[in-house]
Amino acid sequence: MNFSNEVWVFIEQRDGKPADVSFELLCKAHKLAETMEGSVKAVVIGDNAEEIAKAAFCYGANEAMLIDHPSLRHFRTIPYSRILTKLIEEFTPRIVLFGATVIGRDLAPRVASHTKSALTADCTDLQISDVTYLKEKFPRLLLQIRPAFGGNIIATIITPDVPVQMATVREGVMELSLLSQPNPVKITKIDFHPDPADELVRIIEQHREENKVNLKASPIIVAGGYGLGTKENFRLIEELAHTIGAEVAGSRAAVDAGFVAPDRQVGQTGVTVRPKLYIAVGISGAIQHRAGMQESQKIIAINTDPEAPIFDISHYGIVGDASEVIPAFIEAYKNKLK
Amino acid sequence: MYNSIVLVKQVPDTANISGKVMKDDGTVNRSKLPAIFNYEDKVALEFALRIKEKFGGKVTAVSMGPPRASDTLRECLFMGADEVYLITDRKFAGADTLATSYVLAEAIKKIGNYSFIFAGRQAIDGDTAQVGPQTAEKLGIPQITYTEELIDVKRDRIIIRRKIDGGYEIVEGSIPVLLTVLKDAVDPRPFSAKRVMAFKGAKSLLDLEKLTEENSLLYIDKLVHEYEEKGLLIKTLTTDDLDVDPERCGVKGSPTKVYKVESVVLAGGNHARVEPTKTALSGLIDQLMNDHIFG
Numbered sequence: 012m013n014f015s016n017e018v019w020v021f022i023e024q025r026d027g028k029p030a031d032v033s034f035e036l037l038c039k040a041h042k043l044a045e046t047m048e049g050s051v052k053a054v055v056i057g058d059n060a061e062e063i064a065k066a067a068f069c070y071g072a073n074e075a076m077l078i079d080h081p082s083l084r085h086f087r088t089i090p091y092s093r094i095l096t097k098l099i100e101e102f103t104p105r106i107v108l109f110g111a112t113v114i115g116r117d118l119a120p121r122v123a124s125h126t127k128s129a130l131t132a133d134c135t136d137l138q139i140s141d142v143t144y145l146k147e148k149f150p151r152l153l154l155q156i157r158p159a160f161g162g163n164i165i166a167t168i169i170t171p172d173v174p175v176q177m178a179t180v181r182e183g184v185m186e187l188s189l190l191s192q193p194n195p196v197k198i199t200k201i202d203f204h205p206d207p208a209d210e211l212v213r214i215i216e217q218h219r220e221e222n223k224v225n226l227k228a229s230p231i232i233v234a235g236g237y238g239l240g241t242k243e244n245f246r247l248i249e250e251l252a253h254t255i256g257a258e259v260a261g262s263r264a265a266v267d268a269g270f271v272a273p274d275r276q277v278g279q280t281g282v283t284v285r286p287k288l289y290i291a292v293g294i295s296g297a298i299q300h301r302a303g304m305q306e307s308q309k310i311i312a313i314n315t316d317p318e319a320p321i322f323d324i325s326h327y328g329i330v331g332d333a334s335e336v337i338p339a340f341i342e343a344y345k346n347k348l349k
Numbered sequence: 350m351y352n353s354i355v356l357v358k359q360v361p362d363t364a365n366i367s368g369k370v371m372k373d374d375g376t377v378n379r380s381k382l383p384a385i386f387n388y389e390d391k392v393a394l395e396f397a398l399r400i401k402e403k404f405g406g407k408v409t410a411v412s413m414g415p416p417r418a419s420d421t422l423r424e425c426l427f428m429g430a431d432e433v434y435l436i437t438d439r440k441f442a443g444a445d446t447l448a449t450s451y452v453l454a455e456a457i458k459k460i461g462n463y464s465f466i467f468a469g470r471q472a473i474d475g476d477t478a479q480v481g482p483q484t485a486e487k488l489g490i491p492q493i494t495y496t497e498e499l500i501d502v503k504r505d506r507i508i509i510r511r512k513i514d515g516g517y518e519i520v521e522g523s524i525p526v527l528l529t530v531l532k533d534a535v536d537p538r539p540f541s542a543k544r545v546m547a548f549k550g551a552k553s554l555l556d557l558e559k560l561t562e563e564n565s566l567l568y569i570d571k572l573v574h575e576y577e578e579k580g581l582l583i584k585t586l587t588t589d590d591l592d593v594d595p596e597r598c599g600v601k602g603s604p605t606k607v608y609k610v611e612s613v614v615l616a617g618g619n620h621a622r623v624e625p626t627k628t629a630l631s632g633l634i635d636q637l638m639n640d641h642i643f644g
Contacts, residue, residue: 025514088482088492113514116478117494124450124483129604132477144608154608160363160474167609211491211523215508219516231642255643288642309642311633312620322620327633331625343631347638 014174016049016151017104021095022067022075023114024055025086026219029063031227032110032182034070039137039185040108041071046139047151049105052076054098056091058084061198069193080203085217086114090209092121098201099126103174106153108137111179123177129170130177131155133279135184135302144171153178158279158298183227183283183303224258224274230287231257234277234304237264238293238314239333245270247337248292254341260284262300265293278303292333296321313337351406351502351524353397354457355430356468356484357390359414359421363473386421389469391428391537393530396499397467398429398538404502407431409460413441413453419553422583426548427540434460435553438587441599446475448602450483455591457488465507466527470495478529485527493522496530552576553583 018040023030033053040051053067053075064075078094099107099122107122109115111133123130136156142149152169153176159166170176226232233255235248245265252259261271263278277284279299289307294300296312296319304310305324312325313336322328329336361382397408410425412418413436422433436456444452457466466485471478478494485492497517498510505524510517512531522528552560554573561567576582588595596602623629637643 030514088494092486113495113512117482117492120446120477120479120482121486121492123479124447124486127447127604129445129447130477130479131605132475132479142608144606155605159610160361163363163612165611166607167611168605169608170604171606173604212493212526213521215519215521217513217516217518219513222515288637309637309640311623325620327623328620329623329625329630336625336630339625339627340630340634343627344634344643346631347634347644 015103015105016044016047017052017102018044018047018049018106019052019054019104019108020072021107021109021115021118022053022055022063023086023110023112024057024060024063025114027057027059027063027084029066030110030112030182031187032112032115032180034066035182035185035187036108036110036180037067037070037072038188039180040106041190043106043137043139043153044071044073047105050074052104054078054095056083056094058082064198065196068196069189070187071190071194073194074197074199076199076201078201078203080205082205082209083203085214086118087209087212087214088117088121089211090203090206091118092125093206094201094203095122096125099128099175105174105176107175107177109177109179111181115179119177119179126175127173128175128177129173130179131157131168131170132179133157134178134180137178137180142169142171144169147171152176158302163298181279181283183285186285222274224272226258226260226275226277226282226284229258229284231255231290232260232277232284232286232288232304232307233257233290233292234260234262234294235265235270235292236262236294236300237268238295239265239270240293242270244293244334247333251290251337251341254344257288257290262294262297291321291325292337294321295319296324351400351404351464352462353400353406353408353465353467354460354463355390355394355397355408355410355425356453356466356480357394357410357412357421357425358387358469358472359384359412359418360387360472360474361385384417384420386424387469387472388537389471389530389532391469392532392534393467393469394425394428394430395535395537396496396528396530397465399499399535400465400502401429406464409434409463411436411453411456411460413437413444413449413456415442416553416555419551419556419583422553423548423551424540426551427544428538429541429544432584433551434584434586436586437555438598440588440595443600443603444598445603445605446477446479446483447604448598450480450487451597451602452591452593453480453484454487455593456586457484459586459591464524466490466525468527468529470529470531481527481529488527490525490527491522492527492529493520494529496528497534548581551581551583554585556583
C-alpha cells in the first residue's frame with residue numbers, strides 16, 4: 012500500500028487565541044516530516060482565524076488549511092469533527108496530531124472512530140522508525156510512546172495496518188522553537204456549510220479565566236511533595252521560591268493534601284515544565300511526577316530518603332530534612348548577595 | 350421518564366501496583382492485580398440513578414469484559430441499577446478503544462430505548478478517554494464530555510456544566526446523548542445493605558451454565574427464567590446475540606498494537622551528592638551562579 016507522507020496538526024484556538032500545545036506539535040511534526048521526507052499541514056478551524064494560520068508557518072507548517080466561519084468561533088464536537096473527518100477522508104494524511112487538551116481529547120476519538128483510524132492518547136514521545144512486526148516489515152511507522160498502567164511501564168504503540176496514525180500529546184511535552192526562517196505562507200481556504208446537526212449541543216455560556224500561574228514560563232521552579240508532611244512545612248517552599256525568584260509548584264500528592272493549589276501541579280496530570288532549574292523537595296519521584304519535569308536543565312532533589320527515585324534523575328542530591336536544608340540554603344544564598 | 354444506559358468497566362487496580370505484579374521482563378501481570386469498579390464509571394452510574402429518582406425511568410448498566418466482570422455488574426445492582434448486561438466473548442478479547450466502542454455500540458443498539466448514555470471520562474488502566482466519544486460517534490448521537498454537574502433535564506434536552514481548558518461552560522444537549530463524567534462531579538452512593546442482600550446471588554448466563562453442568566437435575570432454560578423472574582439475572586450478550594462483524598471485534602478489529610513494553614528504567618547514580626552543610630550548599634550556589642542559573 013502506498014501511504015501519504017503528510018503530517019497534520021490540528022491547531023486549537025480558544026477565544027481566538029492559539030493553544031501553545033498546537034505550536035509545540037507543529038515543531039514536532041516538522042521533525043517527523045523531515046524523517047519521512049514529507050510535509051506539515053496545519054488545520055485551523057475558527058472564526059477570523061487567519062492570523063493563527065499565518066503563525067503556524069513560524070513553527071513548521073508548510074501549508075495551512077483554514078476553515079473560517081462565525082459559527083466555528085467556539086469549539087463544538089459535531090461541526091469540528093465533521094470538518095476534520097471530511098478532510099481526512101479526502102486527503103488521507105499519514106499522521107494527525109492533536110493536543111491532549113479537553114478539546115483534543117473530545118475531538119480526536121470522534122474523528123478516529125469515524126475514519127476508523129488508530130489513535131493513541133497522551134503520548135510522551137513520537138518517533139518515525141522502520142518496524143518489523145510479526146515478521147512483516149513496515150517502513151517509516153509512527154512510534155507512539157506513552158506511559159501505561161498508571162505510569163509503571165512505558166509502552167510503544169504502533170498502528171501498522173491503517174493509513175492514518177493519530178495521537179494526542181499533552182501541553183509542554185514537546186519543545187517549542189521557532190524556525191530560524193519561517194516557511195512561506197500558503198493558506199488554503201476551505202468552505203464550511205453549517206448543518207442542523209451542529210445544533211444538537213449548544214453552548215449556553217462559557218467562563219474562562221486567564222491562567223494566573225504560568226509555571227511553564229518560569230526559569231526556576233521550587234516544588235514540594237507530600238514528604239513535607241504539613242502545610243506549615245510547605246511554607247518553606249514558598250520562602251525558598253521567594254528568596255531565589257522562583258515559582259512554587261507541587262506534586263499531585265501535595266495538591267491532594269491541600270498544600271498547594273491545583274494549578275501549580277507538575278506531572279502527568281498537571282503541567283509539564285522544562286525550567287533551567289527545578290528544585291524538588293520531599294518529592295519521591297514517581298514516574299507521573301518525573302514525566303512533568305525530567306526535561307529540566309538542572310534538577311536538585313532534597314529528600315530524607317536516600318533511596319528516593321527522584322535522586323536518579325537529579326544532578327544534585329541533598330539527603331536531609333527540608334526543615335533544616337531549606338533555611339540553610341536560604342541563608343547561604345543571601346550571603347552571596349551581600 | 351428518561352432511561353439511562355451506563356457503561357462500566359472492571360479495571361486492574363493500577364494505583365496499587367507492587368513489585369509482585371511486575372514480571373521479570375517489566376510487563377504487568379494483570380491477573381495478579383485486584384480487579385475493581387472503575388471509579389469514574391461509578392460516578393456515571395450515580396448520575397443515572399439521580400435522573401431516575403428525579404424524573405423516573407430505568408437504569409441499565411453494561412460492561413464489556415471477561416466473565417469476572419460480573420462482579421462489577423453485581424455492584425451496579427447493589428447501587429441501584431435495574432438491569433445489567435455483560436458483553437463477553439473470547440472474540441472480544443484484546444480490543445482497543447475502536448473495537449471496544451464498536452461492540453458497545455452494537456450492544457446498545459440491541460438494548461435500545463434510552464435517552465442518556467453515561468460513562469466515566471476514562472478508565473484507570475488505559476486513561477485514554479476514547480471509548481465514550483467513539484461509542485457516541487458509532488451510534489450517531491452527540492457527546493458531552495468532561496461533565497461536572499447536572500443542571501436540569503427539560504423535555505428533550507439536558508443541561509449540564511462541563512469542564513473546558515481554563516474554565517467551564519454550560520451546554521444544552523439534545524436527547525439521545527452520551528455524557529462522560531469527571532470523578533469529582535458527584536459522590537457515588539454506597540451499596541445499600543438491602544440491595545446487597547437482595548442481589549448478591551445475581552448470576553450471569555455463564556454462571557448458570559456452570560451450575561447445570563455440575564448438577565444434571567437443573568435445566569438451563571428453567572434456571573435462566575427463574576433468575577430473570579427474581580431480577581437476579583446478569584444478562585449476557587455474545588457474538589451470537591449481536592449483529593457484529595468479527596473482523597471489527599477484539600484483536601482483529603484493533604488497529605493499535607503494542608510494539609514494545611519497557612519497565613521504567615532510571616539512569617541512576619550519576620548525580621552529585623551535596624552534603625546539607627553550609628559550606629557545601631554555598632558551593633552548590635556558586636556552581637549555579639557560574640552556570641548562569643542564579644544571579
